[in-house]
Amino acid sequence: MSSHLRDFSPHALRVLVLALLAVLTGCATTPKVQSTPPPAPVLFVHGTDDTPGAFYAMLDAFEEAGWPKERLHAVRLHPNNGQMPIEVMAYQVRSAAEGLRKRTGAERIDVVAFSQGTLSSRYWMQELGGQGRVRRFVSISGPHHGTRAAYMKADPALVQMRPDSDFLRELNRRENPLGDIEVFSFWTPLDSTVVPADSARLPGATERTFIVPMHQLMLSSPAVISATVEALSKPATP
Structure with missing residues (x-):
């Protein structure tokens, strides 16, 4: 020594x-520390006679896939029974979207909407300045070209969802209504609420059909849930 x-x-x-x-x-x-950007916040928009609870299985799946709970929000629309025009619901969607953006600091969010909620979301994006706020839009069983089932009631929102209504003609007047938003359209050919079922189609959308026996079961279908998570799993745009 x-x-x-x-x-x-x-x-x-x-x-x-x-x-x-x-x-x-x-x-x-x-190892070198690598920072992974958080997933884009997701706003969930329900349909007629629904509540945020309609998305409970989907919310669980997003959390399991790695989304922090604070980046997921299911809006509660009121009234939810079609007694107010869709434009009224669209303003509530806008408020919820801006709140989610403010809380998370995100420039753009993703939107998952179901049934009438797809039209409320589209009106916000197309007519109320929301287009630049949205990265991806997943439409699930949306009556984009109307549904004959809407003739069963005369409530304002139902009248607007009738085929060839003034509201839908205006919403669909442009060839590319959602601009640079990446759009997905998921629907079932067995739908007896959106009639005809292919009314759920959107121009330019990535389209998938699922053999689900009922309109309402689309939100609890494992295949639909998995496809929705997959559609939104790409890294968020900075």
């Missing part, structure tokens, strides 16, 4: 050796 090392006590030598090992092994194995 050299004279210099004999000057150290056994305890001091152990500390010195451990410190040298920590430096050497740390330099060799410490």
Whole structure:
């Protein structure tokens, strides 16, 4: 042992050796820290006679897929029974969307909407300045070209959802109504609420059909839920 090392006590030598090992092994194995951007916030918009609870299974799936709870919000529209025009619901969607953007600091959000909620969302995006706020839009069983089932009642929103209504003609007047938003249209050919079922189609949308026996079951279908999570899982635009 050299004279210099004999000057150290056994305890001091152990500390010195451990410190040298920590430096050497740390330099060799410490990985570079990579920051992953958080997923885009998602706004969920329900339909007629629905509540945010309609999305309970889908919300669980998004959390399991890695979305923080604070980046997921299901809006509660009121009244939810079609007794107010769709434009009234659209203003509520706008308020919920702006609240979600403010809370998360996101420039653009994703929107998942069901049934009448797809029309409320579209009116916000197309007519109330929401288009630049949305990155991706998933429409689930939306009556974009009307439904004959809307003749069953004369409530304002139902009248607007009748085929060839003034409201729908205006909403669909443009060839590319949603601009640069990435659009997905999911629907079932067995739908007895959106009649005809292919009224759910949207120009330019990535389209998928699912063999789901009822309109309302689309939101609890594992296949639809999985497809929705997959559609929104790409990294958010900075």
